[in-house]
Amino acid sequence: MLEKKQGRRSAEAAVQTKCLILKVAANMFCELGYERVSLRNISEKAGVSHSLIRHHFGSKEKIWQAVTDSLDEFMKSYMAELIDEMPKDMPSDQKIYLFMVRMLAFALLNPQPVQMIADAIRQDDEALLQYFLRSKDEFEAIFAGLFSDYNVAFPGSQVEAWESKWQMLVFAHGALSLAPMMQETWPEDANNSGKLLINHWGLFNTIMANQFNISKADRLKPNTLEDIVIDMCCPLNELSAKG
Numbered sequence: 001m002l003e004k005k006q007g008r009r010s011a012e013a014a015v016q017t018k019c020l021i022l023k024v025a026a027n028m029f030c031e032l033g034y035e036r037v038s039l040r041n042i043s044e045k046a047g048v049s050h051s052l053i054r055h056h057f058g059s060k061e062k063i064w065q066a067v068t069d070s071l072d073e074f075m076k077s078y079m080a081e082l083i084d085e086m087p088k089d090m091p092s093d094q095k096i097y098l099f100m101v102r103m104l105a106f107a108l109l110n111p112q113p114v115q116m117i118a119d120a121i122r123q124d125d126e127a128l129l130q131y132f133l134r135s136k137d138e139f140e141a142i143f144a145g146l147f148s149d150y151n152v153a154f155p156g157s158q159v160e161a162w163e164s165k166w167q168m169l170v171f172a173h174g175a176l177s178l179a180p181m182m183q184e185t186w187p188e189d190a191n192n193s194g195k196l197l198i199n200h201w202g203l204f205n206t207i208m209a210n211q212f213n214i215s216k217a218d219r220l221k222p223n224t225l226e227d228i229v230i231d232m233c234c235p236l237n238e239l240s241a242k243g
Contacts, residue, residue, distance in 0.1 A: 018056050021046050026067045030115040034064060034123050065131060071113045072135050074234045078106060079142045081230055092150040097212045098220070099146055100164060101205050105225040107172035108197050110234065114172045150212075159211075171204045198225055 024046040028037045039060055043050045057063045082102055086095050107114055120128040140161065147161040175182065175197060182196040189195040209219045222228045 017048060017052065021048065021053055021056060021063065022067055022070060025063045026071075026112060026116075029064060029067060029119065030112050033119045034060075034125075034128065039063075061127075064128070068116060068131060071116060071234070074110075074232075075113055076135075076138060076142060078230065078232055079103065079139070081232065082106075083142065083146065085230070092146070092153045093212045094214065094218060096146050096150050096159070096164075097208050097214045099143065100168060100208045101201070101220055102228050104168050104171055104204050105201055105222075105228050106230075107168065108175055108201060109225055109229055111172070111176055112234075114169065115176060117169075118173055118177070167207070168204070171200070175200050194224055198222065201225060 021042065025037070025042050028042060028045060037060065039053050040050055042060075042063065043053050046053075053063070057066065082099060083095075086098065117132055120132055144161060147159055147164070151158045179196075182200055183190040186196055186199050189199060205220060208214075220228055
Protein backbone atom coordinates (compact mmCIF):
# COMPACT_ATOMS: atom_id res chain seq x y z
CA MET A 1 0.00 0.00 0.00
CA LEU A 2 2.84 2.37 0.92
CA GLU A 3 4.54 1.66 -2.40
CA LYS A 4 1.33 2.52 -4.29
CA LYS A 5 1.00 5.84 -2.43
CA GLN A 6 4.62 6.68 -3.11
CA GLY A 7 4.17 5.79 -6.77
CA ARG A 8 1.10 8.02 -6.96
CA ARG A 9 2.94 10.91 -5.33
CA SER A 10 5.86 10.40 -7.67
CA ALA A 11 3.58 10.45 -10.73
CA GLU A 12 1.80 13.57 -9.47
CA ALA A 13 5.13 15.28 -8.88
CA ALA A 14 6.22 14.44 -12.43
CA VAL A 15 3.01 15.96 -13.84
CA GLN A 16 3.47 19.11 -11.76
CA THR A 17 7.07 19.42 -12.92
CA LYS A 18 6.02 19.14 -16.56
CA CYS A 19 3.33 21.77 -16.00
CA LEU A 20 5.82 24.12 -14.36
CA ILE A 21 8.23 23.70 -17.26
CA LEU A 22 5.46 24.40 -19.78
CA LYS A 23 4.23 27.49 -17.93
CA VAL A 24 7.74 28.94 -17.67
CA ALA A 25 8.53 28.06 -21.29
CA ALA A 26 5.28 29.63 -22.53
CA ASN A 27 6.12 32.92 -20.81
CA MET A 28 9.66 32.86 -22.18
CA PHE A 29 8.60 32.05 -25.74
CA CYS A 30 6.15 34.97 -25.63
CA GLU A 31 8.58 37.43 -24.03
CA LEU A 32 11.79 36.51 -25.85
CA GLY A 33 10.75 34.62 -28.98
CA TYR A 34 11.54 31.03 -29.93
CA GLU A 35 15.06 31.72 -31.20
CA ARG A 36 16.28 33.37 -27.98
CA VAL A 37 14.99 30.65 -25.66
CA SER A 38 17.15 27.64 -24.80
CA LEU A 39 16.60 24.53 -22.70
CA ARG A 40 19.24 25.82 -20.31
CA ASN A 41 17.55 29.14 -19.59
CA ILE A 42 14.16 27.39 -19.27
CA SER A 43 15.74 25.09 -16.66
CA GLU A 44 17.24 28.06 -14.79
CA LYS A 45 13.95 29.96 -14.77
CA ALA A 46 11.92 26.89 -13.76
CA GLY A 47 14.45 25.80 -11.14
CA VAL A 48 14.77 22.28 -12.54
CA SER A 49 17.72 20.49 -14.06
CA HIS A 50 18.55 20.62 -17.75
CA SER A 51 18.56 16.81 -17.84
CA LEU A 52 15.07 16.66 -16.31
CA ILE A 53 13.71 18.89 -19.06
CA ARG A 54 15.30 16.64 -21.66
CA HIS A 55 13.80 13.62 -19.90
CA HIS A 56 10.27 15.04 -20.03
CA PHE A 57 10.35 16.72 -23.44
CA GLY A 58 13.53 15.90 -25.35
CA SER A 59 14.01 19.20 -27.16
CA LYS A 60 13.05 22.87 -27.24
CA GLU A 61 10.83 22.23 -30.26
CA LYS A 62 8.90 19.55 -28.35
CA ILE A 63 8.34 21.97 -25.47
CA TRP A 64 7.13 24.61 -27.92
CA GLN A 65 4.75 22.08 -29.47
CA ALA A 66 3.41 21.09 -26.05
CA VAL A 67 2.79 24.75 -25.18
CA THR A 68 1.04 25.25 -28.52
CA ASP A 69 -1.12 22.16 -27.93
CA SER A 70 -2.21 23.47 -24.52
CA LEU A 71 -3.08 26.90 -25.90
CA ASP A 72 -4.95 25.29 -28.82
CA GLU A 73 -7.10 23.24 -26.44
CA PHE A 74 -7.75 26.32 -24.32
CA MET A 75 -8.86 28.32 -27.35
CA LYS A 76 -11.10 25.56 -28.69
CA SER A 77 -12.73 25.00 -25.31
CA TYR A 78 -13.29 28.72 -24.89
CA MET A 79 -14.83 29.15 -28.34
CA ALA A 80 -17.15 26.20 -27.82
CA GLU A 81 -18.25 27.52 -24.41
CA LEU A 82 -18.85 30.99 -25.83
CA ILE A 83 -21.11 29.60 -28.55
CA ASP A 84 -22.91 27.27 -26.12
CA GLU A 85 -23.76 30.26 -23.91
CA MET A 86 -25.79 31.87 -26.69
CA PRO A 87 -29.55 31.18 -26.69
CA LYS A 88 -30.54 28.82 -29.49
CA ASP A 89 -33.18 31.23 -30.75
CA MET A 90 -30.84 34.24 -30.91
CA PRO A 91 -30.75 35.75 -34.45
CA SER A 92 -27.70 34.69 -36.45
CA ASP A 93 -26.47 38.25 -36.96
CA GLN A 94 -26.49 38.86 -33.21
CA LYS A 95 -24.69 35.56 -32.59
CA ILE A 96 -21.88 36.25 -35.04
CA TYR A 97 -21.44 39.78 -33.71
CA LEU A 98 -21.21 38.58 -30.10
CA PHE A 99 -18.82 35.80 -31.06
CA MET A 100 -16.43 38.17 -32.83
CA VAL A 101 -16.32 40.94 -30.24
CA ARG A 102 -16.16 38.62 -27.25
CA MET A 103 -13.40 36.56 -28.86
CA LEU A 104 -11.36 39.72 -29.39
CA ALA A 105 -11.87 40.62 -25.72
CA PHE A 106 -10.58 37.15 -24.83
CA ALA A 107 -7.56 37.52 -27.14
CA LEU A 108 -6.66 40.93 -25.70
CA LEU A 109 -6.72 39.59 -22.14
CA ASN A 110 -5.04 36.29 -23.09
CA PRO A 111 -2.37 37.35 -25.60
CA GLN A 112 -0.20 34.22 -25.53
CA PRO A 113 -1.81 32.41 -28.50
CA VAL A 114 -1.43 35.45 -30.77
CA GLN A 115 2.11 36.07 -29.48
CA MET A 116 3.06 32.48 -30.31
CA ILE A 117 1.59 32.72 -33.82
CA ALA A 118 3.34 36.02 -34.53
CA ASP A 119 6.66 34.68 -33.27
CA ALA A 120 6.38 31.52 -35.38
CA ILE A 121 5.93 33.73 -38.45
CA ARG A 122 8.88 35.94 -37.48
CA GLN A 123 11.13 32.90 -37.17
CA ASP A 124 10.58 32.17 -40.86
CA ASP A 125 10.42 28.50 -39.86
CA GLU A 126 7.86 26.68 -41.98
CA ALA A 127 7.70 23.77 -39.52
CA LEU A 128 6.62 26.03 -36.65
CA LEU A 129 3.96 27.75 -38.74
CA GLN A 130 2.60 24.50 -40.14
CA TYR A 131 2.35 23.10 -36.62
CA PHE A 132 0.02 25.98 -35.81
CA LEU A 133 -2.01 25.57 -38.99
CA ARG A 134 -2.51 21.83 -38.54
CA SER A 135 -5.53 22.44 -36.28
CA LYS A 136 -7.28 25.06 -38.43
CA ASP A 137 -9.98 22.61 -39.53
CA GLU A 138 -10.76 21.76 -35.90
CA PHE A 139 -11.16 25.45 -35.11
CA GLU A 140 -13.30 26.02 -38.18
CA ALA A 141 -15.60 23.16 -37.18
CA ILE A 142 -16.41 25.04 -33.95
CA PHE A 143 -17.46 28.36 -35.48
CA ALA A 144 -18.40 27.43 -39.07
CA GLY A 145 -22.05 26.94 -38.13
CA LEU A 146 -22.37 30.57 -37.01
CA PHE A 147 -21.24 31.84 -40.39
CA SER A 148 -23.22 29.36 -42.48
CA ASP A 149 -26.41 30.19 -40.54
CA TYR A 150 -25.80 33.89 -41.07
CA ASN A 151 -25.13 33.46 -44.79
CA VAL A 152 -28.39 31.53 -45.20
CA ALA A 153 -30.35 34.17 -43.30
CA PHE A 154 -28.66 37.10 -45.07
CA PRO A 155 -27.82 35.95 -48.62
CA GLY A 156 -27.32 39.54 -49.75
CA SER A 157 -24.47 40.20 -47.31
CA GLN A 158 -22.48 36.97 -47.23
CA VAL A 159 -19.52 36.79 -44.83
CA GLU A 160 -16.36 34.73 -45.23
CA ALA A 161 -15.39 33.18 -41.88
CA TRP A 162 -11.64 33.39 -42.39
CA GLU A 163 -11.82 37.05 -43.43
CA SER A 164 -13.58 37.80 -40.15
CA LYS A 165 -10.96 35.80 -38.29
CA TRP A 166 -8.27 37.84 -40.03
CA GLN A 167 -9.90 41.08 -38.88
CA MET A 168 -9.86 39.84 -35.31
CA LEU A 169 -6.22 38.71 -35.54
CA VAL A 170 -5.16 42.12 -36.87
CA PHE A 171 -6.82 43.87 -33.92
CA ALA A 172 -5.45 41.36 -31.40
CA HIS A 173 -1.90 41.58 -32.72
CA GLY A 174 -2.04 45.35 -33.15
CA ALA A 175 -2.64 45.79 -29.43
CA LEU A 176 0.56 43.82 -28.77
CA SER A 177 2.93 45.00 -31.48
CA LEU A 178 1.83 48.64 -31.51
CA ALA A 179 0.98 49.09 -27.83
CA PRO A 180 2.84 52.44 -27.47
CA MET A 181 0.72 53.87 -30.28
CA MET A 182 -2.40 53.28 -28.19
CA GLN A 183 -0.98 55.75 -25.68
CA GLU A 184 -0.56 58.27 -28.46
CA THR A 185 -4.09 57.65 -29.70
CA TRP A 186 -5.67 58.01 -26.25
CA PRO A 187 -3.18 60.13 -24.24
CA GLU A 188 -5.75 60.78 -21.52
CA ASP A 189 -5.66 57.04 -20.70
CA ALA A 190 -1.93 56.53 -21.29
CA ASN A 191 -1.35 55.21 -17.76
CA ASN A 192 -4.38 52.92 -17.72
CA SER A 193 -3.69 49.78 -19.75
CA GLY A 194 -7.17 48.39 -19.15
CA LYS A 195 -8.79 51.55 -20.48
CA LEU A 196 -6.49 51.55 -23.52
CA LEU A 197 -7.49 47.98 -24.33
CA ILE A 198 -11.20 48.68 -24.05
CA ASN A 199 -10.79 51.78 -26.25
CA HIS A 200 -9.01 49.60 -28.82
CA TRP A 201 -11.68 46.90 -28.50
CA GLY A 202 -14.35 49.56 -28.95
CA LEU A 203 -13.14 50.32 -32.48
CA PHE A 204 -13.57 46.67 -33.43
CA ASN A 205 -16.93 46.56 -31.67
CA THR A 206 -18.16 49.44 -33.82
CA ILE A 207 -16.87 47.83 -37.04
CA MET A 208 -18.56 44.50 -36.25
CA ALA A 209 -21.81 46.14 -35.12
CA ASN A 210 -21.99 48.15 -38.33
CA GLN A 211 -21.09 45.17 -40.50
CA PHE A 212 -23.84 43.02 -39.00
CA ASN A 213 -26.37 45.86 -38.58
CA ILE A 214 -26.60 45.51 -34.82
CA SER A 215 -28.78 48.18 -33.24
CA LYS A 216 -27.24 50.47 -30.64
CA ALA A 217 -29.49 48.92 -28.01
CA ASP A 218 -28.07 45.44 -28.72
CA ARG A 219 -24.39 46.42 -28.80
CA LEU A 220 -22.14 45.46 -25.91
CA LYS A 221 -21.05 48.36 -23.69
CA PRO A 222 -18.76 46.82 -21.06
CA ASN A 223 -16.90 48.90 -18.49
CA THR A 224 -14.00 46.45 -18.65
CA LEU A 225 -13.10 43.60 -21.00
CA GLU A 226 -13.29 41.20 -18.06
CA ASP A 227 -17.04 41.89 -17.97
CA ILE A 228 -17.56 40.05 -21.27
CA VAL A 229 -14.95 37.29 -20.95
CA ILE A 230 -15.86 33.86 -19.61
CA ASP A 231 -13.94 32.95 -16.46
CA MET A 232 -12.01 29.96 -17.76
CA CYS A 233 -8.47 29.11 -16.67
CA CYS A 234 -5.82 28.23 -19.23
CA PRO A 235 -4.59 24.63 -18.68
CA LEU A 236 -1.01 25.88 -18.30
CA ASN A 237 -2.03 28.01 -15.32
CA GLU A 238 -4.65 25.66 -13.93
CA LEU A 239 -2.43 22.59 -13.75
CA SER A 240 0.56 24.38 -12.30
CA ALA A 241 -1.70 25.99 -9.68
CA LYS A 242 -2.55 22.56 -8.28
CA GLY A 243 1.00 21.93 -7.18
